[in-house]
Amino acid sequence: MSAAPQDAAPLLKVEGLRQHYGGRGLFGRGDVVRAVEDVSFEIRRGETLGLVGESGSGKSTLGRALLRATVPTAGRITFGGEDITAWTAGRLRALRPRMQMIFQDPFSSLNPRMTVGGIVAAPLVIQRQGLDRAARRARVIEALATVGLPERAADRYPHEFSGGQRQRIGIARALVMAPDFLVADEPVSALDVSIQAQVVNLLMEVRRRLSLTMLFISHDLAVVGHVCDRVAVMYLGRIVEIADTRSLFSGPRHPYTEALFAAVPIPDPTLRRPRVLLDGDLPSPLAPPSGCAFRGRCRHALPACAAAVPPLRAVGPGHFAACIRDDIALAAPVAA
Amino acid sequence: MTDAPLAPPRRLAALLSRRPAAGRARSGALHRFLRHRLAVAGLAAIALMLLACWLGPLLIPYDQLFIDIRHRFAGPFAGPHVFGTDQLGRDLLVRLLMAGRISLTIGFAAMALSTAVGTAIGLVAGYRGGLVGAALMRCVDAVLCFPSVFLLLALAAFIRPNVVTITLIIAATGWMEVARVVQGQIRTLKARDFTLAAELMGASGFYVMTNELLRNAVGPIIVAATLTVARAILAEAYVSFLGYGIQAPVASWGNMLNNAQQYLGSAPWLAIFPGLMITVAVASFNFVGDGLRDALDARVEL
Numbered sequence: 217m218s219a220a221p222q223d224a225a226p227l228l229k230v231e232g233l234r235q236h237y238g239g240r241g242l243f244g245r246g247d248v249v250r251a252v253e254d255v256s257f258e259i260r261r262g263e264t265l266g267l268v269g270e271s272g273s274g275k276s277t278l279g280r281a282l283l284r285a286t287v288p289t290a291g292r293i294t295f296g297g298e299d300i301t302a303w304t305a306g307r308l309r310a311l312r313p314r315m316q317m318i319f320q321d322p323f324s325s326l327n328p329r330m331t332v333g334g335i336v337a338a339p340l341v342i343q344r345q346g347l348d349r350a351a352r353r354a355r356v357i358e359a360l361a362t363v364g365l366p367e368r369a370a371d372r373y374p375h376e377f378s379g380g381q382r383q384r385i386g387i388a389r390a391l392v393m394a395p396d397f398l399v400a401d402e403p404v405s406a407l408d409v410s411i412q413a414q415v416v417n418l419l420m421e422v423r424r425r426l427s428l429t430m431l432f433i434s435h436d437l438a439v440v441g442h443v444c445d446r447v448a449v450m451y452l453g454r455i456v457e458i459a460d461t462r463s464l465f466s467g468p469r470h471p472y473t474e475a476l477f478a479a480v481p482i483p484d485p486t487l488r489r490p491r492v493l494l495d496g497d498l499p500s501p502l503a504p505p506s507g508c509a510f511r512g513r514c515r516h517a518l519p520a521c522a523a524a525v526p527p528l529r530a531v532g533p534g535h536f537a538a539c540i541r542d543d544i545a546l547a548a549p550v551a552a
Numbered sequence: 553m554t555d556a557p558l559a560p561p562r563r564l565a566a567l568l569s570r571r572p573a574a575g576r577a578r579s580g581a582l583h584r585f586l587r588h589r590l591a592v593a594g595l596a597a598i599a600l601m602l603l604a605c606w607l608g609p610l611l612i613p614y615d616q617l618f619i620d621i622r623h624r625f626a627g628p629f630a631g632p633h634v635f636g637t638d639q640l641g642r643d644l645l646v647r648l649l650m651a652g653r654i655s656l657t658i659g660f661a662a663m664a665l666s667t668a669v670g671t672a673i674g675l676v677a678g679y680r681g682g683l684v685g686a687a688l689m690r691c692v693d694a695v696l697c698f699p700s701v702f703l704l705l706a707l708a709a710f711i712r713p714n715v716v717t718i719t720l721i722i723a724a725t726g727w728m729e730v731a732r733v734v735q736g737q738i739r740t741l742k743a744r745d746f747t748l749a750a751e752l753m754g755a756s757g758f759y760v761m762t763n764e765l766l767r768n769a770v771g772p773i774i775v776a777a778t779l780t781v782a783r784a785i786l787a788e789a790y791v792s793f794l795g796y797g798i799q800a801p802v803a804s805w806g807n808m809l810n811n812a813q814q815y816l817g818s819a820p821w822l823a824i825f826p827g828l829m830i831t832v833a834v835a836s837f838n839f840v841g842d843g844l845r846d847a848l849d850a851r852v853e854l
Contacts, residue, residue, distance in 0.1 A: 283752055305756075312754035325745035329767045335746075338763075339753040389749070 225297075226258035227397060227429045228282065233291035235274075235281045247502045251277040253453040255291070256528075259397075264423065264430040266444030266461070268437060268476065272498050274453040275433045276320075279399040282431065283315050284308055295397070313343055313393035318419075320402040322382035326374040332385050333370030336360065339393045359388040362425075363418060380411035384418065391422060398423075399431045404439065416443060437480050437549075441465055446534075449473050452509040453501055455528065459535035468546050469537035471514045477549040508538070516544050581771075584847040591843020594836035601833060605652035614643035616650040617801055628821045636821050638811065648825055651803035655785055656833070658719050658804075662784035665723035667777040670730025671766075677731070678738025679761050689735060692728045700725040701790055708796035718797050722787045730776045737769040771848030775841050782837035789830050805830050 235252035252274045259265045267275050281288050284300055293301045300311065316339075319325035326335055336356045340347055347355065357367050363384040374382055383403060390398060400419065404412040416439055423430060434440050440447055441461055448458040449472060457470040468474045475494045494513050499505055505512055511521040520540060528536040586592060609616070614633075620641035628636040628644070635644040677688035707721045741747065742765065750764045785805075791797035792806025800807060805826045812822035 280748075285748060285752060305754075309754035312752060315752075317749065317752050319745040319749065321745060325749055327746040327764055327768070329770075338750065338755075342750070342753045342755045342759060386749075393753075 225261060226294075227261045227263075227296060228431075229258040229292075229294040230282065231256050231292045231294075233278070233281060233293065234289040235277050235286060236289040250453050250501050250504060252281060253504075254525075255450075255453075255455055257448055257455060257458060259429055259431060261396075261429055262427055263446065264432055264444045266440035266447040267431060267433045267450060268435060268440055268447060269450035270435060270476075270498060272501070273450040274501075275435075275450055276401050277453075278450070279317070279401050279431055279433050283317055283399055285317075309343075313339065314395050315397045315399070316390035316393065316395040318383075318386055318390050318398065318400040318403045321406050322379050322386055323374075323406075325386050326382055328374055330373075331370065332360075332365075332372055332374065332377075335374070335385060336370070336389050336392055339389065343393065355392055356388075359392040360385075362391060362422060363388045378411075379407050380415060383407060383411075383415050387415075387418065387422070391426070394426065395428070397429045397431075399433070401433045402435070403432075405434065405436065412439070419443070437476060449476065452498060452504055454509065454525070454538065456510065456539070457535075457537040458528065459532070459537075463532060463535045466548050467532075468548060469531045469535065470510075470539045471516050471544070471546065472510050473537075474546040475513075478547065480549060482549075508540075516541055581847040585843050588843035588846055590839040591846075594839030594843070597832055597836040598840065601652060601829075601836075602656065605649045605656060608649040609646050609653075612643065612646045612649075614646050616642060616647045616803060618642060625815070625819050628825075635825055636819070638822055639815060639819070644822065644825060647803045647808065648805075648829060651805050651808055651826065652829060652833075654715060654798055654802065654804045655788055655806070655830075658715060658722065658788045659781045659785040659833075659837075661719045662722040662726060662787075663777050663781040665719065666727035666780055666784075667730050667773065669723070670727035670732075670776075671734050671773055673727070674731040674734025674736075675738055675761050675766060675769075678735040679742055679757065679765060681739070681742075685735070689732075692731050692735075695725075696728045698725075700787070704787060704791050705794060705796055708791050713791075713797055713799060715798070718788060718791060721791075722784045725787065726780050726783055730773065730780065733772050733776045734769055737772050738765050741765050741768050771844075774848060775845045778837055778841035778844055782834045782841070785830065785833050785837070 233252055233255045234250070237249040237251055238247055255278060257265070267278065269275050277286075280286055282293060284293065284303065288301060291301070292299060295311070295315065300308065303311070326332075330338075333353070333356050336359055337352045340352050340355060353370070356370055360367065360369055365381065365384055365388065369377070369381075369385075374385065377385065383406075387403075403419065404415050407415060419430075419432075420443060422428065432440065432443055444461050446459065447461050447464050448455050449464075449470065450456070451472050457464065457468065457473045459469075464473065465477075468477060479494075496513050499509060499512060505522070507522040507524055508514070508517070508526050511517040514521070518541070526538045526540045528538045531537045531542070620637070622641065623631075623633070623637050624639055624641040626633050626637040626641070628634065630636075633643050633645070635648065638644055638647070673688055673692065677685040677692075679685075703725050704721055707724065708718070711717045711721065738761075747760060747764055750760050755764075788797060788804060789806035789809070792804045793810045795807070795810060798804035798807055800811075808826040809823055809830075812819070812826065815822055
C-alpha cells in the first residue's frame, strides 16, 4: 500500500455525478438507465482508490465517465484543478496523455490486426509528439521493458500472446505516455488466478515507480484490500460506503459491504463464521426502488428505509456510509 | 476450366506459409482458400480470361470490326475462324475477347467504385451510429427498394451510353450491399475495447475509423467486392442485351447476345459463346467470393 499523504490536494474530484443512458429514442421514448446516480468522491494525488460492487452496479460506467469517455448527464468532474465536465473532444485531447485506462478483457482491448509495437506506439502517433520512427520505437521498447516484455514482442501480433501477456501489453500502452492517473477496470478479473498475482504486483510496482494515482475497479475484495488505500463500495449506481481500507475491512458500516465480505472465500475450512447470504438480484436500474436501493435484500431493513435515499454520512474518521441504522453490529472479515 | 490448378495447392500453401511471423495470419487464410477447390478453379478461370482478353486479340489475325460478307455464318471449329463468324462475317473469337475487355473492365471499375462508396458510407454509419447512422442506412434501404434492373434501365435511358457512364450507373446500383456489410461489421468492432482505448488516447473519429476499425473489416469487404464484380458483369450484360448499354459496333457480351437472338435457330454458336463467357465469369467470381468468405472468416483465428 502506498502511503498517500492525507493532506495532499485531490487530483480528481467528482461532485454529484450522474450518468444516465437511453430515454432519447428517435421519438423521445425509451427507458432511462440510471447507471451512475449522484456520486461524489475525490482521489488524492498518489492515492489508489478501490471501487467494488457486483456486476451492473455502475463501476465501469463510473470509471469511463471519469475519463470523459462519455458526456456526464449531470455533476462535475475536476481533474488537476480544472473542471473538465464539459470539455470538448479537441480540448480533452491535450489532457489524454495524463489519464489512461487499463481494460478488463485483454482480448478485446488490443487491435488484432496491429502489431504490439503499433499498439503501444499508437498513443504517441495520435498525440503527434513529433517523434521519428526510431524515437517512437525506443519509447515502445522502454514501455514493454517496464511491463517485463522483451523487445521482440513489438513485432508480433496480439494473438501470439497469452492473456496475462496481453494484459501487460495493455498496461504498456497506458504507460507509454507517462500518465498521472490510471483507471484500472477489473484488470485481473479475466486472468487465471496464477497470473493475477503477477499482474497485480506489476501494477503496484509501476504505481510506485511512476507515483501514479489510480482508480482500481474490481469485485475481488482480497485484491482490493491488497492494492488500495481507500475503498468505495457501489450499489446500483450509488456509493454506499467509502473509507480507508483498514477502517472498512475492520468495521464495515453498511449491510451491503458486510454481505460482500461474507462472500469472500477464506482458505481455512475449519473456520466458522456467520453467513450473510444475499437473496435475489440487483434491482433494475431502469426502476430503482424508493429510498435505499439495497433495502429489498437487506436483513436489517426498516420501513423508514423506503422513505428517502440515505445520504452518505460520516460514521468515523474518513469513513462514510449510506445507512440509517447505527444500532446494528456488522461482521468484519476475519482476514482484515 | 481445366483441373490443372487443382493439383498443386497444398505445396504452394506450404511454401507460402514459411514466411515469418508477420504473415502468419494471412497465410493461414491463404491455406484455407487453397483448400476450396471451386474457388481456386474460379480464380484460375478469371486469370485465364483476363490473360486471353488482353493478349488474345494481339495473336489473332482478325480485327473485331473487319467485315467479310463472303464468310458470314461460318461454323465453329472448322476453317480459319475458330469460333466461327457472325452475320457480317466478323470473327467471333476476337469479338468475344474484345467484348471481354469491356465487360471485365466495367465489372472491376464498377466494383472499385461501389466498394469505395459503400465502405465509406458503411464506415461512417457504423461508427457514428445514432441519428447519422440511421439516416445513412435508411438511404441505403431506400435505394435497395428500387428493383435494380429498372433503375439501371431508367438511368441508362437518360444518359448517352459509353463505358464510363455504364460503369457509373452500375456502381450507383451496387454500393448498398457493401455499405450494409461494412456497417454491420463496424458496429460489432466498435463495441470492442480497442476502439475505446484509441478514443481515450485522444484519437479523432477519422483515425479510429481508418486505423482501428477499417483494417479489421478488410476480409468482409474483399468478399463483398468480389461478389460485386460478378453482379456488375451481369448488370452490364442486362443493360447491353436490352440495348441501353454498350452500342454496336463495339462488342460486349451483352450486346453480342442481343445480336444473336435473330439467328438462334440458324447460328446458335453466336449465342452460346457469349452466354458461356458470362456464365463462366459470373460463376468464377462467385466461387472466389465463397472461397474468400471461408478463408477470411475472422472467427477462426482471432
